[in-house]
Amino acid sequence: MVQTLRKPEIINIARREGKVTVEGLVDHFGVTPQTIRRDLSELADAGELERVHGGAILPSTTANIGYSERRDLNLAAKVDIARECAKHIPNDCSLFLNIGTTTEAVAAELMNHLGLLVVTNNVNIATILSANPDIQVVVTGGNLRRWDGGLIGELARATISQFRFDYAVIGCSAINEAGDVMDYDIQEVGISKAIISHSDKVILASDISKYDRKAPVRIGSLGDVDMFITNAPLPEASRDLCSRQNTRVVTVS
Known part of the structure; x- marks a missing residue:
């Protein structure tokens, strides 16, 4: 799956499950850990996710999610x-x-x-x-x-x-x-x-x-x-x- 299609799916998984892990996304997309780490870093730089050890979560805010x-x-x-x-x-x-x-x-x-x-x-x-x-x-x-x-x-x-x-x-x-x-x-x-x-x-x-x-x-x-x-x-x-x-x-x- 190309990067532009992976990123929205990564966000959807984070919203559904509360967090995403590098290991889980590697299994889900069938790509290398390096590819997933790069995706997560770019999503974090864009403010879409917040990096944590082993993966990422939705950004911390002062308001709860829906x-x-x-x-x-x-x-x-x-x-x-x-x-x-x-x-x-x-x-x-x-x-x-x-x-x-x-x-x-x-x-x-x-x-x-x-x-x-x-x-x-x-x-x-x-x-x-x-x-x-x-x-x-x-x-x-x-x-x-x-x-x-x-x-x-x-x-x-x-x-x-x-x-x-x-x-x-x-x-x-x-x-x-x-x-x-x-x-x-x-x-x-x-x-x-x-x-x-x-x-x-x-x-x-x-x-x-x-x-x-x-x-x-x-x-x-x-x-x-x-x-x-x-x-x-x-x-x-x-x-x-x-x-x-x-x-x-x-x-x-």
Whole structure:
């Protein structure tokens, strides 16, 4: 495939999967690693991609990528993470699920649970769980973000403050190598902090692509959650932090 045709396809793969690797693109296009590295360098120079070790990602910005694109990114990994997460949620408990495509996948995996009280600031999650009459669903209210069904603002935080949850499952937009858990929207971060402070056990569910992204607002650290469910080994600094803070790391394959 000529270079002018490869480049748009490389961008499409990055949008679909969250990142591209030299090895994967070599297999996909049947060209040499040197050719792919040159393509990635030229795309990076043009601002289309950002180079990372072994490949490239979509450029870092202060805004998240589109919701429909995020829903499809690393979909198989999200389902695996969601299934593992559901194993750690017992029947007959109270639970908070926050905004995010991974937490929506968790909601789908909870459909066979019984006796749950689920509070959420995610309209999509409420819709998913409404199909199970054995799950009581409470929606926080708040300012609606139409593009992803999220509810944010003071009303959402005030609702959370009325509860003490047995479990919370939260997502995030990025995790840096030091183990800081990050997001894009400062109002959403305020909600995440309230969830953490009002929950007995907090599970962070996030695929490893979040290590290749950057976001400007800090939620907390991996040491602030009880369990981190992901799909690949952590960087050494994050692994050490989890060990020191007794955060259990569960890696699905």
